[in-house]
Amino acid sequence: MTNTSLTSRPGNGLARSEIPLADLIHVSEKEEPPSSGFQACSNGQTITPSLPSTSLNFQFPFKPKKVYSFPISPSSKIFYTNFWPGTSAEQWNDWQWQLKNRIRSLKDLERIFELSEDEREAASQNRDSLPVGITPYYASLMSRTDSQDPLRRTHVQVGQEFIRSYGEDDDPLGEDGSTVVEGLVHRYPDRVLFLSTGFCSTYCRYCTRSRMVGSTGKYRFGTERWNAALNYLRSHKEVRDVLLSGGDPLTLPDDRLDWLLTQLRSIKHIEFVRIGSKVPIVLPQRITKDLVKILRKHKPWMSLHFTHPTELTPEVKRSTARLADAGLPLGSQTVLLAGINDSVETLKNLFHGLLKNRVRPYYLFQCDPIKGSAHFRTPVEKGLEIIKGLRGHTTGYAVPTFVIDAPGGGGKIPINPNYVKEVDGKVWKLKNFENKEFCYQSP
Numbered sequence: 001m002t003n004t005s006l007t008s009r010p011g012n013g014l015a016r017s018e019i020p021l022a023d024l025i026h027v028s029e030k031e032e033p034p035s036s037g038f039q040a041c042s043n044g045q046t047i048t049p050s051l052p053s054t055s056l057n058f059q060f061p062f063k064p065k066k067v068y069s070f071p072i073s074p075s076s077k078i079f080y081t082n083f084w085p086g087t088s089a090e091q092w093n094d095w096q097w098q099l100k101n102r103i104r105s106l107k108d109l110e111r112i113f114e115l116s117e118d119e120r121e122a123a124s125q126n127r128d129s130l131p132v133g134i135t136p137y138y139a140s141l142m143s144r145t146d147s148q149d150p151l152r153r154t155h156v157q158v159g160q161e162f163i164r165s166y167g168e169d170d171d172p173l174g175e176d177g178s179t180v181v182e183g184l185v186h187r188y189p190d191r192v193l194f195l196s197t198g199f200c201s202t203y204c205r206y207c208t209r210s211r212m213v214g215s216t217g218k219y220r221f222g223t224e225r226w227n228a229a230l231n232y233l234r235s236h237k238e239v240r241d242v243l244l245s246g247g248d249p250l251t252l253p254d255d256r257l258d259w260l261l262t263q264l265r266s267i268k269h270i271e272f273v274r275i276g277s278k279v280p281i282v283l284p285q286r287i288t289k290d291l292v293k294i295l296r297k298h299k300p301w302m303s304l305h306f307t308h309p310t311e312l313t314p315e316v317k318r319s320t321a322r323l324a325d326a327g328l329p330l331g332s333q334t335v336l337l338a339g340i341n342d343s344v345e346t347l348k349n350l351f352h353g354l355l356k357n358r359v360r361p362y363y364l365f366q367c368d369p370i371k372g373s374a375h376f377r378t379p380v381e382k383g384l385e386i387i388k389g390l391r392g393h394t395t396g397y398a399v400p401t402f403v404i405d406a407p408g409g410g411g412k413i414p415i416n417p418n419y420v421k422e423v424d425g426k427v428w429k430l431k432n433f434e435n436k437e438f439c440y441q442s443p
């Protein structure tokens with residue numbers, strides 16, 4: 001990753017590799033804002049106005065024009081009224097407005113947050129590291145005054161990010177070593193990782209691919225590279241599964257995403273396409289009706305990246321409902337983060353909320369040892385303790401698989417609490433979630 005310090009980017013601070021994607025796209029989502037006849041409540045409910053006095057002139061049955069609204073949480077409305085005065089609900093709900101107004105610099109951070117000394121110092125250092133990027137919507141979910149706020153910790157950098165601890169690496173999963181053509185990682189026999197873009201709407205400080213997202217440096221993303229990756233896939237019939245990731249593929253303009261998915265779907269031996277994304281959580285306004293049409297056409301599975309129950313807002317309820325209503329299977333991948341979501345109670349709340357939103361908690365990841373991640377990483381035992389606190393105590397669908405992505409490219413290895421007390425011949429002595437013992441006679 002080529003690093004770009006906050007202070008080295010004056011003005012809006014856009015890294016050069018990001019400008020084409022963020023600024024060249026324009027999608028007008030005209031059906032989204034409330035229009036005549038209906039108003040959106042601050043809680044996102046649509047209400048019918050009382051009929052005007054001329055209502056007697058209406059012909060019945062009265063069929064109102066169909067309009068769509070996107071919710072705005074009351075706290076978000078207060079937030080943008082304070083920090084972007086004069087902004088309309090229509091602008092706030094425009095995903096491109098959100099991208100253009102991202103928090104990208106120390107100056108931006110200071111305008112919104114009461115920064116701790118550590119945060120200010122880290123943001124002002126001219127370091128070679130992952131840039132800051134936070135959509136105004138996502139910032140509205142964070143505490144302005146508490147630097148220990150869980151979501152704020154995941155997106156505002158601190159000094160520990162610059163300390164490389166033992167075992168940490170820029171590319172801990174050894175992806176670069178399994179790269180067959182630029183942006184295509186082929187490690188497993190039948191599946192590949194297709195890195196479609198280096199752009200994300202927000203930058204997570206613990207990102208496994210922090211070496212390549214934000215300011216891509218030696219990593220390149222673009223049509224020429226996509227074509228090389230597609231040619232590789234066409235000639236490798238053993239590949240049946242493609243994970244489209246990055247960067248965040250849902251930040252691509254509609255036509256480019258449609259083109260890429262069309263190309264992938266035209267390769268007969270590719271049976272399964274997945275999209276990894278945090279956009280429905282940090283930029284839910286991006287899940288427009290137009291985007292959903294494209295996704296419905298290509299039928300990918302969606303791997304969403306949730307972190308904390310605070311993310312389960314009315315806006316996210318709407319973005320995930322649009323995806324689920326389109327028939328797209330939704331799974332969630334959560335990174336276990338010290339002091340952020342590392343308790344049974346926090347994750348149980350998150351996973352229950354996900355099920356209510358028709359998202360299946362799929363993986364709970366031990367945080368990868370990227371450079372400067374020691375303050376995010378928990379002891380492995382913490383993950384086991386959490387799974388133990390969930391399994392049997394709540395719905396099975398709410399219990400993800402706890403995995404360590406093995407450093408050096410070993411792949412995902414599931415780690416489970418031990419429920420087997422001993423095996424005596426064909427007799428398995430097992431412990432249940434209450435620590436009670438049971439025997440099972442194996443055939």
Ligand code: SF4
Nearest residue numbers: 200203204207247278
């Ligand atoms: S959204 Fe995903 S790819 Fe982008 S910074 Fe966060 S973890 Fe990394």
